[in-house]
Amino acid sequence: MTLFFLAIAIIIFLLLIEVPVGFAFGIGALAFGYMQGTDVSFHTGAGYSQVNAFSLLAIPLFVLSGTLMGATGISERLLDFVNSFVGRTKGGLGAVTVVTCALFGAISGSASAAIAAIGKIMVPRMIKEGYPPGHATALVAVSSVLALMIPPSIPMIVFAIAIRESVAKAFLATMGPGIMLAIIYCGLNFWFLRKNTTITVAESLSFGDTVKEIGRTGKRASLAIIMPIIILGGIYSGIATPTEAGSMALVYTLAVGLLIYRTLPFNKLFDSTVEAARLTGAILMVLFFLFIMSRGMVLAKVPTQFADMLLTISDNKIVILLLINLLLLIMGMIIDDVSGGVLAAIILLPVTQKIGLDPIHFAAIVGTNLGLGNVSPPCAPLLYMAGGVTRQPLSTYVGPTMKFLLLGHLPMVFIVTFVPPVALFLPGLLD
Structure with missing residues (x-):
């Protein structure tokens, strides 16, 4: 256990001095193997085998389809469609931001993509109409987490593979909480702005004109709205695996961008492909070293020892769940959601098994908690990204x-x- 905590301390130190995540975990994995006195090459085969899993092919497919969707102007069409419902009410643009981030998450599965695509458009628009700049930036940051909770979610793909559970069920475990959180954020947005006198609101339309506007914007955004239906419908109907659904998403995106919208010239296609390759490479590099490190930890019985250590603090299930939530929050503050998910699977899964927690329920806890950590100071990677994109202090x-x-x-x-049906109701429909 001492060697494990030392390796984690090395990784955290490297992350705090802004060493790239992949290199930080690589050095941590090598240090852990060296301190164990084992030949790290003994573990590399297992790491390569896990990274080479067919199910992980869904990651580059969804990442590429997400970057291509952003390049084709899909985000603007979604924004206009959602705006036609509530955009002409006080605080309506904030609600538009929340809902569009959720919809964009159902397309890209990436919080950073949601920030880049939605934040660049909505924050200047909100500020122009009198919204406080800090409120607008904060709303984009917290809403971006919805992209991690609304399927298809890249972190949930990796987490489900790590705990050897159904990817489809892991998707649904965070879907219910994600929808509830979107509703809560919309409500809070309206509440926080209720006394604001600087916001300008566009003139209200008659019912007939509103219906026409919804129809017009809905028609423009229809192909984007259909995409999540195709992806999720394919997975949950049993027609396609998540990896095959990723292929469907990519083909669909290319067809829409190249043949229908014609907003995907070669330079955008090339830049989007390079960006997707960069993001995928970073994710797989982190996973490779995490899988190497996990094999070493399993052989050293670290997960079992960690579970026993937590259970010596208390055998009360509520106390253990609170400790798990605290650890996940800290993980989310320090590292990205994908890395945090794998670490949680390695370290905390044995604890949850000993207290009788359903693995799919654990998936929902992990997804919800890591999202909170990613926007919680002091580290808050998604929060700072939102500030960088919107250029607010x-x-x-x-x-x-x-x-x-x-x-x-x-x-x-x-x-x-503490209310398991919130996480387990939708996955239970697949049984």
Whole structure:
């Protein structure tokens, strides 16, 4: 156990001095193997075998389809469609941002893609109409997490593979909480802005004109709206595996961008492919070293020892669940959601097994918690990315972000943890 904590300390130190995540985990894995006195090459074969799994092919497919969707202008069409419903009410643009981030998550499965695609468009628009800049940036940051919870979710693909559970069930485990969180954020947005006098609201339309606008924008966004239906329908009907659904998503995106919208010239196609390759390479590099490290930890019985250590603190299930949530929150603050998911699977799964927690319920807890950590200061990778994209100073959006998290996301973490049907109802429909 001492060697494990030392290896984790090395990784955290490297991350804090801004060493790239892949290299940090690589050095940590090598250090752990060296301190164990084992030949690291003994573990590389297992790491390569796990990274080479067919199911992981879904990651580059969804990443590439997501980057291509952003390049084709799909995000603007989705924004216009959602805006036709609530955009002409006070605080309506904020609700549009939340809902569009959720919809974009159902297309790309990436929080960073949601920030880049939605934040660049919506924050300037909200500020122009009188929204506080900090509120607008915070709303994009916290809403981006919905892309990690609404399927298809890249972190859930990796986590399900790591715990050897159904990817489809892991998708659905975070879907219910994701939808509930989107509703909560919309409500909080309206509540926080209720006394704001600087917001300008477009003139209301008659019922007939509103229906026409919804029809017009819906027609423009129809192909984007259909895409999640095709992907998720294919998976849950049993027609396609998640990997095959990723292939369907990519082919569909190319067809829409090249043949129908014709907004995907060669330079955009090339740039999107390079960006997807970069993101996929970074994810797989981290996974490779994590799998190597996990094999060493399993052979050293670290997960079992860690489970026993937690259970010596208390044998009360509620206390153990609170400790698990705290650890996941800290993980989310320090590392990205994919890496955090794999570490959680390695370290915490034995603990959950000993207290009789359903693995799919654990998947929902992990997904909800890591999302909270990713936007919680001091590290908060998604929060700082939102500030960088929107070019707002940190001091303007930290306060509004904390209000959204404390009143929205943190209660959802407790609901998911202590009200299992919230996480298990939808996956149970597949049984």
